Amino acid sequence: MSEAKNWTDICNLDDLVDNSGVCALISGKQVAIFKIKQQGESHFYAISNWDPIGKANVLYRGLIGSVADKTVVISPLYKQRYCLTSGECLDDDLQHVDVFGVRVEGSKVQLAVA
Amino acid sequence: MVGHHFVEQITSHGKTDNAVTYNVTVLSAEPRLAYDRVHLSEYFSGKTADDLALTTPEQYEALGVDFHLDAAVVDIDKQAKLVKTKSGQTFAYDKLIMATGSYPFVPPIEGNDQPHCLVYRTIEDLEDISASSKVSKTGVVVGGGLLGLEAANALREAGLETHVVEFAPQLMAVQVDTGGGRLLKDKIESLGVKVHTQKATQRIEAGQTSRYRMCFADGDFLETDMILFSAGIRPQDTLARQYDLTIGERGGIVVNNHCLTSDPHIYAIGECALWNNFIFGLVAPGYTMARAAASHITGGDVEFLGADMSTKLKLMGVEVGSIGDAHGRIPGAQTYIYENQPDGVYKKIVVNHEQSVLLGAVLVGDTSDYDTLLQYALNGIDLPEHPESLILPASGDAPAGLGADALPDTATICSCHNVSKGDIIAAFDGGACDLSAIKSCTKASTGCGGCSALLKTVVDSELEKRGVEVKKDICEHFAYSRQELYHMVKVGKITTFDGLIEKHGHGLGCEICKPAVGSIMASVWNDFVLEKPHVALQDTNDTYLGNMQKNGTYSVVPRIAGGEITPDKLIVLGQVAKKYNLYTKVTGGQRIDLFGARVEQLPPIWEALIAAGFETGHAYAKSLRTVKSCVGSTWCRYGVQDSVGKAIDLENRYKGLRAPHKIKFGVSGCTRECAEAQSKDIGIIATENGWNLYVCGNGGMKPRHGDLFATDLDDATLVKYIDRVLMFYVATADRLQRTSVWLENLEGGLAYLQDVVINDSLGLCEELEQQMQHIEDTYQCEWKTAIESESSRKRFRQFVNSDESDKQVVFVQEREQIRPATESELEALASESKGTQEIIDVELV
Ligand code: SRM
Numbered sequence: 002m003s004e005a006k007n008w009t010d011i012c013n014l015d016d017l018v019d020n021s022g023v024c025a026l027i028s029g030k031q032v033a034i035f036k037i038k039q040q041g042e043s044h045f046y047a048i049s050n051w052d053p054i055g056k057a058n059v060l061y062r063g064l065i066g067s068v069a070d071k072t073v074v075i076s077p078l079y080k081q082r083y084c085l086t087s088g089e090c091l092d093d094d095l096q097h098v099d100v101f102g103v104r105v106e107g108s109k110v111q112l113a114v115a
Numbered sequence: 116m117v118g119h120h121f122v123e124q125i126t127s128h129g130k131t132d133n134a135v136t137y138n139v140t141v142l143s144a145e146p147r148l149a150y151d152r153v154h155l156s157e158y159f160s161g162k163t164a165d166d167l168a169l170t171t172p173e174q175y176e177a178l179g180v181d182f183h184l185d186a187a188v189v190d191i192d193k194q195a196k197l198v199k200t201k202s203g204q205t206f207a208y209d210k211l212i213m214a215t216g217s218y219p220f221v222p223p224i225e226g227n228d229q230p231h232c233l234v235y236r237t238i239e240d241l242e243d244i245s246a247s248s249k250v251s252k253t254g255v256v257v258g259g260g261l262l263g264l265e266a267a268n269a270l271r272e273a274g275l276e277t278h279v280v281e282f283a284p285q286l287m288a289v290q291v292d293t294g295g296g297r298l299l300k301d302k303i304e305s306l307g308v309k310v311h312t313q314k315a316t317q318r319i320e321a322g323q324t325s326r327y328r329m330c331f332a333d334g335d336f337l338e339t340d341m342i343l344f345s346a347g348i349r350p351q352d353t354l355a356r357q358y359d360l361t362i363g364e365r366g367g368i369v370v371n372n373h374c375l376t377s378d379p380h381i382y383a384i385g386e387c388a389l390w391n392n393f394i395f396g397l398v399a400p401g402y403t404m405a406r407a408a409a410s411h412i413t414g415g416d417v418e419f420l421g422a423d424m425s426t427k428l429k430l431m432g433v434e435v436g437s438i439g440d441a442h443g444r445i446p447g448a449q450t451y452i453y454e455n456q457p458d459g460v461y462k463k464i465v466v467n468h469e470q471s472v473l474l475g476a477v478l479v480g481d482t483s484d485y486d487t488l489l490q491y492a493l494n495g496i497d498l499p500e501h502p503e504s505l506i507l508p509a510s511g512d513a514p515a516g517l518g519a520d521a522l523p524d525t526a527t528i529c530s531c532h533n534v535s536k537g538d539i540i541a542a543f544d545g546g547a548c549d550l551s552a553i554k555s556c557t558k559a560s561t562g563c564g565g566c567s568a569l570l571k572t573v574v575d576s577e578l579e580k581r582g583v584e585v586k587k588d589i590c591e592h593f594a595y596s597r598q599e600l601y602h603m604v605k606v607g608k609i610t611t612f613d614g615l616i617e618k619h620g621h622g623l624g625c626e627i628c629k630p631a632v633g634s635i636m637a638s639v640w641n642d643f644v645l646e647k648p649h650v651a652l653q654d655t656n657d658t659y660l661g662n663m664q665k666n667g668t669y670s671v672v673p674r675i676a677g678g679e680i681t682p683d684k685l686i687v688l689g690q691v692a693k694k695y696n697l698y699t700k701v702t703g704g705q706r707i708d709l710f711g712a713r714v715e716q717l718p719p720i721w722e723a724l725i726a727a728g729f730e731t732g733h734a735y736a737k738s739l740r741t742v743k744s745c746v747g748s749t750w751c752r753y754g755v756q757d758s759v760g761k762a763i764d765l766e767n768r769y770k771g772l773r774a775p776h777k778i779k780f781g782v783s784g785c786t787r788e789c790a791e792a793q794s795k796d797i798g799i800i801a802t803e804n805g806w807n808l809y810v811c812g813n814g815g816m817k818p819r820h821g822d823l824f825a826t827d828l829d830d831a832t833l834v835k836y837i838d839r840v841l842m843f844y845v846a847t848a849d850r851l852q853r854t855s856v857w858l859e860n861l862e863g864g865l866a867y868l869q870d871v872v873i874n875d876s877l878g879l880c881e882e883l884e885q886q887m888q889h890i891e892d893t894y895q896c897e898w899k900t901a902i903e904s905e906s907s908r909k910r911f912r913q914f915v916n917s918d919e920s921d922k923q924v925v926f927v928q929e930r931e932q933i934r935p936a937t938e939s940e941l942e943a944l945a946s947e948s949k950g951t952q953e954i955i956d957v958e959l960v
């Protein structure tokens with residue numbers, strides 16, 4: 002793993018909606034950011050917004066769900082499920098999406114930038 | 116049909132027994148191989164000859180069957196054992212099977228051989244009828260038997276003014292008694308078919324207002340453009356007569372229990388065969404004959420020992436059932452009759468002198484007791500102490516239908532394929548584990564389909580006995596069915612998904628349970644779908660209040676109730692489309708769809724539309740879509756009611772109702788049915804006296820015509836019934852179950868639904884109406900609410916941190932409008948601009 006990360010402010014925490022996603026544009030790249038609330042605790046995830054199967058920038062508009070103990074986003078186009086921690090596509094071994102570092106500092110949501 | 120069944124039997128014998136195989140040759144007079152004559156009428160509702168085919172040339176080739184079409188046999192040489200076809204080809208045989216069926220009897224009436232005088236037996240006949248009905252306004256069916264009424268229905272559906280002329284004093288005199296016949300006539304007339312009984316046609320001459328005039332023996336006459344003879348069938352025994360086989364007094368090739376004729380090498384099966392002085396004009400006995408003949412040839416011991424001629428059918432939506440000795444002709448027979456004129460129900464049972472055994476029955480208007488009665492009759496099951504309880508309306512403690520357990524193992528469940536209850540149990544023992552497996556290994560319910568309800572009861576009871584739980588879980592997160600979740604939400608007053616999953620489920624949910632629960636919450640509470648706790652439940656289409664297209668953009672479909680739109684509103688649609696450069700198309704639902712809106716454009720587009728008086732069309736939601744209308748009496752010279760007005764009222768009443776699946780309506784102003792109402796979930800057709808209501812039709816992947824639910828309703832009753840049907844559907848259907856599939860799975864089917872809705876048999880009607888009223892009272896245009904709220908407007912952004920739009924959404928021009936660029940067009944564009952692409956510098960984990 003990389004050592005020092007450059008964290009960049011993206012938006013305010015209250016720009017996020019529980020159990021759904023938003024999309025950030027950062028240096029021309031689209032990143033989907035999700036906030037998931039489970040048993041009172043919030044978890045944050047960030048993956049590439051590009052749906053490699055539907056071929057459109059739509060993943061942030063997908064539904065959140067779980068498959069056994071994996072947390073997934075379900076593509077709004079053709080319903081493939083992508084694991085938010087590993088980026089693997091659970092419905093197609095050949096596909097996966099990039100996963101990015103995300104954290105909350107105070108009231109700010111930040112992405113890890115190289 | 117029967118000949119084909121014989122081929123199946125004899126070829127499958129070859130498969131199991133390696134020692135003997137048979138060389139089979141099929142000679143067919145028709146230009147095609149066997150097809151399903153029983154469902155012939157469906158040809159008029161869109162089935163093709165291919166759909167009706169029972170086999171294909173490829174299948175026959177694979178079975179090693181030699182076949183010749185258009186090859187009527189004209190000559191038999193019994194000594195040399197040869198047959199000759201009309202083209203002069205000869206074929207040798209060891210065994211000859213005659214399965215020549217029957218031909219329609221055309222009474223010897225002067226003028227019966229004119230061009231538009233037709234019969235109803237083959238696909239070619241139906242093509243002739245179709246062609247004739249295109250140039251005819253009126254049609255007469257001669258003969259009010261089972262087939263005649265089926266033919267009359269076909270003419271009525273083809274839009275002809277239809278008459279039935281019957282020689283006897285009543286309809287369906289073979290199957291139904293006088294009382295049942297009277298009611299049947301009333302019902303059929305109320306559907307717009309005119310019935311003339313006790314009329315003997317003497318002459319067909321040129322007409323004055325129509326093509327022909329039929330002159331009756333009593334001096335009356337009837338003018339018509341087309342005449343369809345359905346005055347009975349006669350066994351096709353011409354060949355057999357010529358070559359000295361024994362023939363019955365009134366026709367038919369005489370056969371014994373092996374279906375062997377008077378020649379030891381010639382068999383006769385199906386409608387051409389006369390057994391015990393009786394012709395069996397149904398397919399199931401024919402199939403049994405085919406099995407008997409095949410068995411005799413292959414050394415088996417199956418015999419034909421007669422067959423039950425009971426029938427259950429639905430004619431123009433009128434249910435009719437006839438069992439055994441329907442007329443009570445067996446000496447000593449006693450009868451019980453129940454008649455309910457207001458509801459149009461007639462039931463009669465015939466029992467023996469001791470009142471211990473059921474001999475026969477007649478059911479008109481309601482055949483829900485048919486299966487039970489038939490099992491009593493066929494298996495000689497002891498009747499209850501008060502046999503009348505079998506046909507009286509259930510009154511609390513009355514014995515319900517005969518459960519599957521009461522049937523002996525020998526009880527025939529499917530007569531088409533001769534499957535007994537024992538066969539079904541054996542199939543379970545052999546490893547079959549559900550209904551579809553039972554169907555495919557026993558073939559039960561794959562013939563006329565009449566036994567499907569009974570089969571399901573037997574299979575379900577057997578599954579239950581074996582401790583198999585039929586799994587109804589909606590998904591891995593909830594071990595409940597949609598209906599159970601509905602009850603939990605409602606009774607437990609649960610208003611959020613989190614609340615529900617915490618209490619009754621586990622995990623985070625998925626694309627199956629979340630939208631289902633969202634829809635349940637909406638039907639029960641009717642909250643705004645974009646309120647925070649609901650946002651995350653909706654499929655993207657519901658969240659963004661639009662249908663996502665292939666490139667991630669959305670379509671915009673404003674409601675155009677009933678398809679009626681003012682010029683000013685049309686202009687607004689054009690202006691908005693132009694301003695945002697949207698692709699416009701008229702939809703199949705009588706409205707206008709604007710495609711290609713980026714997510715961030717949706718709020719301003721809707722703002723403009725709402726300002727002009729539009730509201731959301733719910734094209735994205737599982738809810739009411741459109742109420743399709745025809746112009747109706749306001750403009751159309753045939754219209755009998757204002758169908759547009761009715762469509763608009765109904766669309767406004769039910770808009771916004773969330774349901775397990777989308778719901779579509781159609782309202783037609785007369786029987787010509789230009790609004791295709793019968794293909795909708797709720798179909799309404801105007802009559803002189805009010806409205807006929809059809810329910811549970813749909814187009815789509817598996818089209819189904821709606822069932823006639825009630826006739827001649829006034830405005831208030833119409834709305835009341837629709838409220839109840841829809842709310843009952845919302846409460847009890849499974850997720851993503853259209854009304855058609857729901858009805859087909861509803862135990863008791865249409866009759867049950869009618870009972871719940873019309874007779875309030877469950878005492879639910881008041882509550883159903885209140886629920887619908889709540890939905891109507893709390894209706895809001897979701898788009899209006901969305902654009903008025905800053906926080907939901909915020910959701911319509913491509914980026915949280917930028918106002919830019921998605922650069923990867925690219926359109927090209929086609930026919931003067933935009934369309935999404937194809938993949939290759941995108942690639943071409945990308946390689947052009949490669950040099951300028953930005954370098955991705957977000958760090959990968
Ligand atoms: C736009 C339209 C086609 C057109 O250009 O005419 C259309 C477009 C779509 N139809 Fe349709 N259907 C359209 C009329 C129909 C009709 C005809 C009708 O309503 O008279 C039918 C057959 C009738 C019926 O529903 O019984 C029809 C049967 C379907 C089905 C199959 C439903 C079924 O039960 O088998 C689907 C799939 C589904 O709903 O699961 C479907 C699904 C879709 C979806 C939503 C597919 C999707 O998820 O993207 C399309 C979305 C288009 C959009 O973005 O607005 N569409 N669709 C029509 C919109 C009518 C409207 O004004 O709302």
Ligand SMILES: Cc1cc2nc3c(=O)[nH]c(=O)nc-3n(C[C@H](O)[C@H](O)[C@H](O)COP(=O)(O)OP(=O)(O)OC[C@H]3O[C@@H](n4cnc5c(N)ncnc54)[C@H](O)[C@@H]3O)c2cc1C
Binds near residue numbers: 143152215563
């Ligand atoms: C509209 C309609 C609806 C019906 N509905 C039902 C129903 O609901 N339930 C039910 O049980 N039954 C129903 N029937 C009856 C059912 O179709 C018949 O019982 C069944 O088709 C009889 O089969 P079969 O093989 O004896 O005769 P067919 O199916 O008529 O087959 C006989 C074939 O032999 C051919 N043929 C005749 N002579 C020669 C020759 N010399 N050489 C070569 N070929 C020859 C004929 O062209 C025909 O193709 C219906 C019939 C019709 C017309």
Ligand code: SF4
């Ligand atoms: S028929 Fe298929 S392609 Fe055409 S609009 Fe309907 S869903 Fe889309």
Ligand code: FES
Binds near residue numbers: 562567
């Ligand atoms: S009785 Fe006809 S399919 Fe079973």
